[in-house]
Amino acid sequence: MEELPGSPTTYERIVYKNPSEHHYMKVCLEFQERGVRLSAAQFKQLIISALKDLFGEVGAALPLDILTYEEKTLSAVLRICSSGLVRLWSSLTLLGSYQGRKCAFRVIQVSPFLLALSGNSRELMLD
Amino acid sequence: MATLRRLQEVPRHLLVCEKSNFGHDKSRHQHLVETQYHNYKVSFLIPECGILSKKLKSLVMENAPFYFVKNLPLYELISSEFINTFVKKGACCALTYNTSIDEDNTVALLPNGKLILSLDKDTYEETGLQGRPSRYSGRKVMKFIVTIDLMDLSLNLDSKSYKRAWWSFKEKKPLKFDFLLAWYPTGADESTMMSYFSNYQIQEHQPKLSLNLLTDLQCPVLQSHLLRGEPEVACSAQELFDWLGAVFSHVNFHYFDEPKLAPWISLCVQGFADSPVSWRENEHDFLKGGEHLYNFVIFNNRDYWLQMAVGASDDCPP
Numbered sequence: 001m002e003e004l005p006g007s008p009t010t011y012e013r014i015v016y017k018n019p020s021e022h023h024y025m026k027v028c029l030e031f032q033e034r035g036v037r038l039s040a041a042q043f044k045q046l047i048i049s050a051l052k053d054l055f056g057e058v059g060a061a062l063p064l065d066i067l068t069y070e071e072k073t074l075s076a077v078l079r080i081c082s083s084g085l086v087r088l089w090s091s092l093t094l095l096g097s098y099q100g101r102k103c104a105f106r107v108i109q110v111s112p113f114l115l116a117l118s119g120n121s122r123e124l125m126l127d
Numbered sequence: 128m129a130t131l132r133r134l135q136e137v138p139r140h141l142l143v144c145e146k147s148n149f150g151h152d153k154s155r156h157q158h159l160v161e162t163q164y165h166n167y168k169v170s171f172l173i174p175e176c177g178i179l180s181k182k183l184k185s186l187v188m189e190n191a192p193f194y195f196v197k198n199l200p201l202y203e204l205i206s207s208e209f210i211n212t213f214v215k216k217g218a219c220c221a222l223t224y225n226t227s228i229d230e231d232n233t234v235a236l237l238p239n240g241k242l243i244l245s246l247d248k249d250t251y252e253e254t255g256l257q258g259r260p261s262r263y264s265g266r267k268v269m270k271f272i273v274t275i276d277l278m279d280l281s282l283n284l285d286s287k288s289y290k291r292a293w294w295s296f297k298e299k300k301p302l303k304f305d306f307l308l309a310w311y312p313t314g315a316d317e318s319t320m321m322s323y324f325s326n327y328q329i330q331e332h333q334p335k336l337s338l339n340l341l342t343d344l345q346c347p348v349l350q351s352h353l354l355r356g357e358p359e360v361a362c363s364a365q366e367l368f369d370w371l372g373a374v375f376s377h378v379n380f381h382y383f384d385e386p387k388l389a390p391w392i393s394l395c396v397q398g399f400a401d402s403p404v405s406w407r408e409n410e411h412d413f414l415k416g417g418e419h420l421y422n423f424v425i426f427n428n429r430d431y432w433l434q435m436a437v438g439a440s441d442d443c444p445p
Binding site (some may be wrong): 008009010011012013014015016017018019020023024067068077082083084085086087109110111112113114115116117118119120121122124126127 | 133134135136137138139140141142143144145146147148150151153154167168170195197224225227305307330332351352354355364365368369371372373375376377378395397398399400401415416417418420422428429430436438443
């Protein structure tokens with residue numbers, strides 16, 4: 001039956017299984033020494049080189065976007081095609097240095113829903 | 128080939144989109160809101176709104192407090208006094224603070240009086256209580272879930288089940304946790320959590336409130352009866368959910384070419400990633416993200432959309 005705009009809508013339910021083509025990761029790069037700075041471009045290049053080290057040219061070609069980047073805290077929200085999540089995550093885990101300086105990626109939050117990344121209950125601090 | 132397949136594996140996730148009207152007799156909005164316990168964040172998005180109305184401002188700012196108690200022995204939550212003072216006289220909720228559901232022992236109290244314990248194998252065996260293996264534990268069961276119905280238990284304090292639970296928490300395996308607590312009394316009750324737990328380190332907290340004004344935000348056109356959207360006409364519920372993610376994460380995507388009037392508002396509620404349940408008593412686990420959230424889109428004719436999103440370690444939302 002056709003719905004008339006303005007009249008109350010009828011009930012409908014749709015269940016989408018694995019609808020997200022992308023996964024989103026909130027990450028933070030930590031250096032052993034203080035004061036290290038990276039521009040957004042350098043940050044992205046670091047991640048691509050990590051992918052290349054582990055997975056070669058195929059890894060480096062994965063569609064990756066830096067959606068947000070904060071230079072002060074070296075933290076970012078990354079977007080990766082869902083099929084590339086495992087490869088990206090393992091590359092970040094195994095990255096140990098940048099230009100001879102020891103560093104590590106900390107993965108703060110991961111979700112196929114970007115909306116889920118707008119809050120992190122594990123960051124709740126009361127004491 | 129198997130390795131390549133594993134490298135490309137995507138954890139299962141679900142997005143349920145529903146539409147209905149608040150006036151429909153069978154609308155489940157109240158039930159779905161009331162059975163998603165332990166929520167961490169609530170966000171409103173109100174398009175075309177420069178200043179909040181007084182009514183809405185006071186609604187948002189007048190929040191009941193929540194409480195933080197340190198080192199609370201678990202037996203306190205099954206004492207008849209606690210059950211009679213709080214559990215039976217309103218909606219009492221609790222969740223262990225700073226416990227990761229995928230690593231630590233976690234306890235939650237639901238407003239219906241059910242106490243849910245998510246315990247590692249050793250702790251579970253040491254408590255001597257009857258439970259069941261976690262659904263998300265993997266091939267080798269390392270996690271167990273114990274459910275204690277406090278309403279049921281309090282009917283007969285001399286029963287074997289009550290004595291066993293009491294003995295377990297007081298003597299056999301005295302467990303203590305830092306708890307987050309909330310209580311919404313049904314009557315005009317004088318009891319307070321602060322005085323009841325005055326022997327422990329209890330603090331009262333107010334939810335943090337923040338207001339942001341987003342200028343030049345181009346909002347999607349939605350038509351309440353078009354849940355799947357229509358090209359060039361209106362966005363789908365799924366597209367809107369993605370767009371909301373970009374807005375709340377402050378990501379600048381160019382979604383739309385022309386600014387449109389948007390006679391709808393959205394209300395998003397995010398659950399605690401480490402709650403042992405999501406919707407009713409469905410078991411919830413963290414896996415890679417622990418997300419369980421829902422979003423209402425409310426239209427001016429009382430039509431609404433409801434999007435519910437969960438990750439791999441969750442049942443399909445009801």
